[in-house]
Amino acid sequence: MTSPTTILLLGTCDTKLPELLYTKSAITSSQTFGTIKVLMMDIGHGPSTSTEVDIKQSDLLSSAAEPQAQMSTLDRDTYIQTLSTHAASYISNLHQQGLIHGILGIGGSCGTSLATTAMREGLPVGFPKLMVSTMASGDVSPYIGETDIGMMYSVVDIAGRNRVLEMVLRNAGGAIAGMATSYHAQLSEFPEGKTGVRIGISMFGVTTPAVTVAREHLESILPGCEVYVFHATGSGGRAMERLIGEKQLDAVLDLTTTEMADEVVGGVLSAGPERLTAATRRDIPRVVSVGACDMVNFGKFESIPERFAGDTHTKRKFHRHNPTVSLMRTTGEECAEIARRIARNISGKATAQSGCGKVTKTRVLLPTGGVSMIDVPGQPFWDPETDEVLFKTLEKELQGTGIEVVRDEREVNDSGFAVRAAEMLRDLIESCSN
Incomplete structure (x- = not known):
């Protein structure tokens, strides 16, 4: 592997930034899987100004008909449909260029809908996908569809840090780190190209x-x-x-x-x-x-x-x-x-x-x-x-x-x-x- 294993972490940075930063730190501070890079993507309703965000809302909307300044004025359903489409396109490009090896999302009902839609539409079956969600203890078929997204229940709401949530987020970080490292290794061991029908x-x-x-x-x-x-x-x-x-x-x-x-x-x-x-x-x-x-x-x-x-x-x-x-x-x-x-x-x-x-x-x-x-x-x-x-x-x-x-x-x-x-x-x- 000539490039570091890279995980895309996405969430609504206008409402979940502290929890996202904790998850990022939990992934990068672990030495279990070697050096892992984390890219943080903002899929929030309102754009985040944090310097910790690697892929801003403006990056996702650079080719959108709706100006960035108007995104926060859209109703929630329209915002989710609009941003998920552009997020999926951006994620697909990252994958096609071999720049990411796993994806982790955290969120409530809206964040889960947006993140999993982007995962389903932007990534193929077999690419490591994990979603920590408040919705994961019920019927998750609308989020997973026919794909292989892993769903992890957050137990408590993703609203402020506490020992239970931090434990869940650390476990999620370890899980996606392991999956992404394994996936990255397989790319070199089994390069693309079929050997049989x-x-x-x-x-x-x-x-x-x-x-x-x-x-x-x-x-x-x-x-x-x-x-x-x-x-x-x-x-x-x-x-x-x-x-x-x-x-x-x-x-x-x-x-x-x-x-x-x-x-x-x-x-x-x-x-x-x-x-x-x-x-x-x-x-x-x-x-x-x-x-x-x-x-x-x-x-x-x-x-x-x-x-x-x-x-x-x-x-x-x-x-x-x-x-x-x-x-x-x-x-x-x-x-x-x-x-x-x-x-x-x-x-x-x-x-x-x-x-x-x-x-x-x-x-x-x-x-x-x-x-x-x-x-x-x-x-x-x-x-x-x-x-x-x-x-x-x-x-x-x-x-x-x-x-x-x-x-x-x-x-x-x-x-x-x-x-x-x-x-x-x-x-x-x-x-x-x-």
Whole structure:
């Protein structure tokens, strides 16, 4: 490491300056991890005049339409949205230049919202991120999203120094120092540049056998490849989309697109309307299937909305997957809409010619023998007529897009189907590398 390990410390210097300075001192005075440099960034509502601030509000707003003098007059929501955008851009530039190796934020609700937004938008997955927050003991999903931000509860409010807060801040400083030092060392040990193709696979409990076989087969037929499995729980799908967008994945075996069912019907595991679009935008090798599109997810059985649980007209099928997860069988109408959404998202930029000079790099493989572990003969969600609506709609919607749709008479968890899917992806990868 030719440059010192550098940590970016950010907070609202107009309200948290003493606590930020204590945290900075706690990091730099420790000799455990060697020499560590700390850059302090001001993300306060009003600009700080402290000479201890390395990156001032004016630095963040140098390219902003709003003059610095007006920032403090903005309402709190507008200020957070405005400053977080510019902070993210500034942080991204620091990272791209290799000038920072870890980031630590401290704050209350507003400071946490601003700091974590900047972290999410400005830094990739894998870069050390830690947030000390008064909000960290509750639902932190709005702050973390699909990223790897670490949240540490401050226990007491970040409003004046005391022994409890100082202990928390010292621990946070030690934690980010350790992470940043390790990350910095890895940059020299494992310089950027892949050694093998990186493949993302989507999985659910009811498609685990297929994913296991496909993963093992890919590792055997593509030496040196890295396989990343994502649990299709909403956050898993968003995480995969993010890594694809960050170019941390090179190919995708999207066997389990169940999150689209939750998005269409209103289940609790939706990954949002943009699921499947990141690979479409990049046009990377991809095989898509319809694993677990026979189900919509809810929590405990009692939590199923009345509009479903009380609907006797459609004779809804339900299955208690475990004490905290209840599944509902999709209808033909819902399957048609799921297919339309999948087709729209995977064909958004599909053309007859792709980036590798051949037909589009997406293929669709349909397991007509059943799309999940419980959608096979003798199991509660077995309904070939409804599945056929899903298959036919996909075929119809993808006509003329250049995306080949292939039917396979086996069920999704049949080892032969999984091997076929893996080899189909391998062929796409190799055709685009030649």
